[in-house]
Amino acid sequence: MSLPIFWFCVIALLWLGYLFLEGFDFGVGMLLPVLGRDNTERRVMVNTIGPVWDGNEVWLLVAGGATFAAFPGWYAALFSAAYLPLTLFLVALIGRGVAFEYRGKVDTERWRRNWDRVIVAGSWIASLGIGLVLSTTVLGLPLNEHGDRVGSPLAVIRWETLLGALAVAGYALVHGAVFLTLKTEGEISDRARRLALRIAPVALLPLVGLLLLVQLREGAGWTWVSVAVVLVAAVGALLRLAKGREGQAFALLGVAVVGTVVTLFGALYPNVLPSTLDPANSLTVAATASSSYTLTVMTWVAAFGTPAVLVYQGWTYWVFRKRIGTRHIPAVHVPK
Amino acid sequence: MHVLDVARWQFGITTVYHFLMVPLTIGLSLLVAGMQTAWVRTSDPRYLKMTKFWGKLLLINFAMGVVTGIVQEFQFGMAWSSYSRFVGDVFGAPLAMEGLVAFFVESTFLGLWIFGWDRLSKRAHLACAWAFSLATMASAYFILAANSWMQHPVGIVFTDGRPRLTSIWAVLGNNTVLAAFPHTIAGAFAVAATFLVGISAWHLWRKHRESAADDPDRKVWHSSLRLGTWVGVVAFAAVAISGDFQGKLMFEQQPMKMAAAEALCHSEKPAGFSVFAYGDVARPDCENVKSLTLPALLSFLAHNNFSSEVKGVQDLVPEYQAKYGANYPVDERLGELSGKPIDYVPTLPVTYWGFRLMIGFGAIAAGVGVLALWLTRRGRVPRTKWFGRLALLSIATPFLANSFGWIFTEMGRQPFVVVPNPSGVDGVWMYTAQAVSAGVTVGEVLTSLIALTLLYGGLAVVEVFLIRRYVRAGIAGVMPPVPPEGDSDDGPDDGSGSGGGSAKSDDVLAFAY
Known part of the structure; x- marks a missing residue:
């Protein structure tokens, strides 16, 4: 396998990590007012992701940085073309990140309610935004021969990319509910399970729709397999969840993300960002890749860095493996 | 704009x-x-x-x-x-x-x-x-x-x-x-x-x-x-x-950055360090600028001695033009700067x-x-x-x-x-x-x-x-304040958990958002 192809796979892997991990913390944020009926319950929810959400987000930063390093042309074209959606996405990420840290720092109802709104809106907007950007890179943009967007700032907003936005948001919603089933106890856990089972058939539809769309338009023969894997894993996840096996359900949703990423990136290859104007303007893995020296350097860094990340992030999840319930939540103690 | x-x-x-x-x-x-x-x-x-x-x-x-x-x-x-x-x-x-x-x-x-x-x-x-x-x-x-x-x-x-x-x-x-x-x-x-x-x-x-x-x-x-x-x-x-x-x-x-740091228009040997200037520093020809100067200090800051020359903006500009060009390349993507002279200051x-x-x-x-x-x-x-x-x-x-x-x-x-x-x-x-x-x-x-x-x-x-x-x-x-009866714990260094000090016996988290 050539280095550019290897790095294309690494970037797919980083997206996989991001969607799987931040997917559930987006979901928890989106469901905050739905599943958390009072402040203590909402604190339970926030604390299931408290120690890990920031580490989850870094997967996206590294995906961005790795794209810059390995495929500068891809990074430049995609980020500048999706300027407005990315701006909104950044505002949402900033808001929710600060909100997690600040929501408990003043003990008034109003303070918490405002930050809760930021968390909910931020999680929705961010998951929709990242779905839009991901589906844009797969489905393409009107690009000229320099790799710059032609047309209006809203060229990235089409029904196909809106479907992509809903696909990620819907997935995050279900993934978050299953995560909460797994990580909380008592009433909240039951509520999360019932909610996941109720919404999943609708919430996962956009994802299925996106995959079929991509597969029919750009897919290869073998990517039918990964589409099938997503369908089987999603159905399996719901069946296991109904049986009270939320751990297995959560893992199966992970398998569904694997299938999703394989389908999307499999269909995308050998492009990294197709041009909808003229296939000759499409950005490809080969043409946008950095020099082989740069890719070699990055390969060494990734070879040592990635296993270490998996080990210590895995350790974090192990340290905070216990379920949390309302009885674990300490009294509020903040300056008066 | x-x-x-x-x-x-x-x-x-x-x-x-x-x-x-x-x-x-x-x-x-x-x-x-x-x-x-x-x-x-x-x-x-x-x-x-x-x-x-x-x-x-x-x-x-x-x-x-x-x-x-x-x-x-x-x-x-x-x-x-x-x-x-x-x-x-x-x-x-x-x-x-x-x-x-x-x-x-x-x-x-x-x-x-x-x-x-x-x-x-x-x-x-x-x-x-x-x-x-x-x-x-x-x-x-x-x-x-x-x-x-x-x-x-x-x-x-x-x-x-x-x-x-x-x-x-x-x-x-x-x-x-x-x-x-x-x-x-x-x-x-x-x-x-x-x-x-x-x-x-x-x-x-x-x-x-x-x-x-x-x-x-x-x-x-x-x-x-x-x-x-x-x-x-x-x-x-x-x-x-x-x-x-x-x-x-x-x-x-x-060199241009450092000449600009001094607003040093003409090369000086030795060069003084300007502590404070009044007048219009914006002009690269230094008309109208009066400056309170410490003699030869800039030469020291630049070259570790009190005698060498430090180049000024006006002498650097032609050097930059000779090396990197006097005009921007003609390129529509440069907009109105296309083909125009480059301001190196x-x-x-x-x-x-x-x-x-x-x-x-x-x-x-x-x-x-x-x-x-x-x-x-x-x-x-x-x-x-x-x-x-x-x-x-x-x-x-x-x-x-x-x-x-x-x-x-x-x-x-x-x-x-x-x-x-x-x-x-x-x-x-x-x-x-x-x-x-x-x-x-x-x-x-x-x-x-x-x-x-x-x-x-x-x-x-x-x-x-x-x-x-x-x-x-x-x-x-x-x-949180230590509860008044709370001497059941082992000594002063036991603050370890202390976020939830009041209730150590059950599983209350030491810290939670």
């Missing part, structure tokens, strides 16, 4: 803002890790209180640094896509390394540290503090290596119109970053030290005025103050020494005053630190009214010095975004005007500029509000 101007304002605002949080995070992280180490080694509750109090302020600030950092990584691609394409082969690598090596460690171990008080052994928990604080330093190194490459490109060949990386070690070992890193880190410790000194001096002064003896946390503030002053002494000395070193390097690598008032304000605020901060050291010798606390206020106000000075330093160095390299290396590979430079995204409209960049500026402004208010609240509350704000 042009995309270029709006994008530059956005980069300036977001970067200066981000760098208000960053130095405090870097300096304070390591100092908090040090405090916690002292607690783990001595079991003295004073150090636990210090860890908790300064750790809380650190977290309030850390969150802001993290979220504003995301914008930094994204806007290269969003607003500066031509730049990203040009330099990606080299510049992307340190950025990706920063993510893979530093951000992952930082975010993961910070989470473990915040929530791990009762889940980890004392030593493992302490190790987490060191892990994330050292990661902040690593992060600084990678991003400074990237910035230094823009200031002084090395480790490359020039093929097909783009620089290609040939040696990552040359990029990571660039003498520009070897100078910039100590200067920046020393600046970060200067910020953290002044923060410690200002707040603990204020606490001592306030309690002292109310009642001299009965402040149970007096030792906490006193230790924090001493720590701050001594760290400050070392940090300010290091800032000055590394700054001098960096300055000499800049005279070699970017940075905005002189910004560089001249930026340089002086950097040094000036740094010197004030250092002076206040020395004053605090003297006034609080052997456990004294001044009673004068102005002391508390002055202590708090002084906190702003190293922040300002840092900001002006960056504004100076980034404005001083204009019109280049990638400055040509005088002894490097030919052809590797880029004008800022060429760097901006070609496909992006003014409306888009203006939207993000307004959105981010408003958001950042709002968040600044919130952060200052929270920091103020926690500062005023002191130790009581971060550690």
Whole structure:
């Protein structure tokens, strides 16, 4: 396998990590007012992701940085073309990140309610935004021969990319509910399970729709397999969840993300960002890749860095493996 | 209004803002890790209180640094896509390394540290503090290596119109970053030290005025103050020494920047250092400028002797024109600059005053630190009214010095975004005007500029509000009072869990959002 192809796979892997991990913390944020009926319950929810959400987000930063390093042309074209959606996405990420840290720092109802709104809106907007950007890179943009967007700032907003936005948001919603089933106890856990089972058939539809769309338009023969894997894993996840096996359900949703990423990136290859104007303007893995020296350097860094990340992030999840319930939540103690 | 101007304002605002949080995070992280180490080694509750109090302020600030950092990584691609394409082969690598090596460690171990008080052994928990604080330093190194490459490109060949990386070690070992890193880190410790000194001096002064003896946390503030002053002494000395070193390097690598720092119009031999100028510094011919000057000092700052020549702006311009061209290339994407003459002189008032304000605020901060050291010798606390206020106000000075330093160095390299290396590979430079995204409209960049500026402004208010609240509350704000009957626990060092002090028996979490 050539280095550019290897790095294309690494970037797919980083997206996989991001969607799987931040997917559930987006979901928890989106469901905050739905599943958390009072402040203590909402604190339970926030604390299931408290120690890990920031580490989850870094997967996206590294995906961005790795794209810059390995495929500068891809990074430049995609980020500048999706300027407005990315701006909104950044505002949402900033808001929710600060909100997690600040929501408990003043003990008034109003303070918490405002930050809760930021968390909910931020999680929705961010998951929709990242779905839009991901589906844009797969489905393409009107690009000229320099790799710059032609047309209006809203060229990235089409029904196909809106479907992509809903696909990620819907997935995050279900993934978050299953995560909460797994990580909380008592009433909240039951509520999360019932909610996941109720919404999943609708919430996962956009994802299925996106995959079929991509597969029919750009897919290869073998990517039918990964589409099938997503369908089987999603159905399996719901069946296991109904049986009270939320751990297995959560893992199966992970398998569904694997299938999703394989389908999307499999269909995308050998492009990294197709041009909808003229296939000759499409950005490809080969043409946008950095020099082989740069890719070699990055390969060494990734070879040592990635296993270490998996080990210590895995350790974090192990340290905070216990379920949390309302009885674990300490009294509020903040300056008066 | 042009995309270029709006994008530059956005980069300036977001970067200066981000760098208000960053130095405090870097300096304070390591100092908090040090405090916690002292607690783990001595079991003295004073150090636990210090860890908790300064750790809380650190977290309030850390969150802001993290979220504003995301914008930094994204806007290269969003607003500066031509730049990203040009330099990606080299510049992307340190950025990706920063993510893979530093951000992952930082975010993961910070989470473990915040929530791990009762889940980890004392030593493992302490190790987490060191892990994330050292990661902040690593992060600084990678991003400074990237910035230094823009200031002084090395480790490359020039093929097909783009620089290609040939040696990552040359990029990571660039003498520009070897100078910039100590200067920046020393600046970060200067910020953290002044923060410690200002707040603990204020606490001592306030309690002292109310009642001299009965402040149970007096030792906490006193230790924090001493720590701050001594760290400050070392940090300010290091800032000055590394700054001098960096300055000499800049005279070699970017003579125009340093001439602009002085608003030195004509070459002088020996050259004097202008302390203060009045009149119109903006004119590169220096008509109408009167300046208070220390003779021959600039020659020393540039070349370590009091006699050599320092080149002025007017003599450098023809040299730059001869080497890098007198006009911009003809390219429709340059807009109205296409084919026009290149102005090689940075905005002189910004560089001249930026340089002086950097040094000036740094010197004030250092002076206040020395004053605090003297006034609080052997456990004294001044009673004068102005002391508390002055202590708090002084906190702003190293922040300002840092900001002006960056504004100076980034404005001083204009019109280049990638400055040509005088002894490097030919052809590797880029004008800022060429760097901006070609496909992006003014409306888009203006939207993000307004959105981010408003958001950042709002968040600044919130952060200052929270920091103020926690500062005023002191130790009581971060550690719940020990229940009156609570001597069932084993001794004073058992603060370990102490977030949930009141109910140790059941499974209540030591810390929760």
